[in-house]
Amino acid sequence: MKPLDERLRESSISPAPAEERLAHFWHKSKIKPESAVPNLKEPALRMPRVGSVPYLNAAPLTYGLEDEVMLAPPALLAEKLRANELDAALVSITEALFHDGYDVLDGIAIASHGEVKSVFLAHRLPLDQITTVHCDTASLTSVNLLRVLLAERGHHPTFIPLAHYEDAHERDAVLLIGDPAITFLRASHPQYTIWDLGKAWHAFTGLPFVYAVWALRRERHTEALRKTLRDAKTSGLAHLAEIVERRREFDRAFRRAYLGGHIRYDLGDAEKRGLAKFIELLGKHGAETLFEPNYVA
Secondary structure (H helix, E strand, C coil): CCCHHHHHHHHCCCCCHHHHHHHHHHHCCCHHHHHHHCCCCCCCCCCCCCCEEECCCHHHHHHHCCCCCCCCCCCHHHHHHCCCCEEEEEHHHHHHCCCEEEEEEEEEEEEEECCCECCCCCCCCHHHHEEEEEEEECCCHHHHHHHHHHCCCCCCCEEECCCCCHHHHHCCCCEEEHHHHHHHHCCCCCCCEEEHHHHHHHHHCCCCCCEEEEEECCCCHHHHHHHHHHHHHHHHHHHHHHHHHHCCCHHHHHHHHHHHHCCCCCCHHHHHHHHHHHHHHHHHHHCCCCCCCCCCC
């Protein structure tokens, strides 16, 4: 059986050109990227071909590189990386776990040590009564995280793609990620219980969860590229207050709390232990082929 991410990807991504799918992502998410990130098309990069996600949480990792990085949802970045259209991309960790041929840049991740705020299951029924979950397929790591957390509780609902974000409030159980998730969370939806997956993972394992990493195409990355990405993180965290001020998503207080606490950017020993636990559970609950991360400095 194919991994869950491939089945969801095949059922939710059309054969339309990548540019058309990217435009559709911006439209259906109702994000106005021009208010925060002006680069919506693949630029003429002065450095190797690099892609990142358009969400607020990635801003500190691409500080100073905004005009040189292609922005796209993680599922599309993974597709381009696999097709050798990118040399490096900030992708869902499952891309590196389910596909060979990548190295993982050590020391950098999008992670959480508890409540993450932007990855959650919104549900109107008790967890043990949920039979179907509509999933935002922009990040397939989140789909697999939800799957293993529910499976550990003995629940095995059907996962299907969420066709449109505007339909989220009509579903009994919906998995949302990224900026659209934050928008949903901050709106009034009293009929829903929010199950924050970062908090749920930490409560279950006592460990951080790693959502995304810099995946580097093996034999395509250089020390110069790796240093550029490491320096961008260092600069981004040093200028976090500036990023909070100049970004325009949501409000300043939320941006400060989200970027300064809910999201963590290290890939250290604790994060690697959390990742090892995730790999263990993916194998336990049906993932047939998994590749151990190969970390490079």
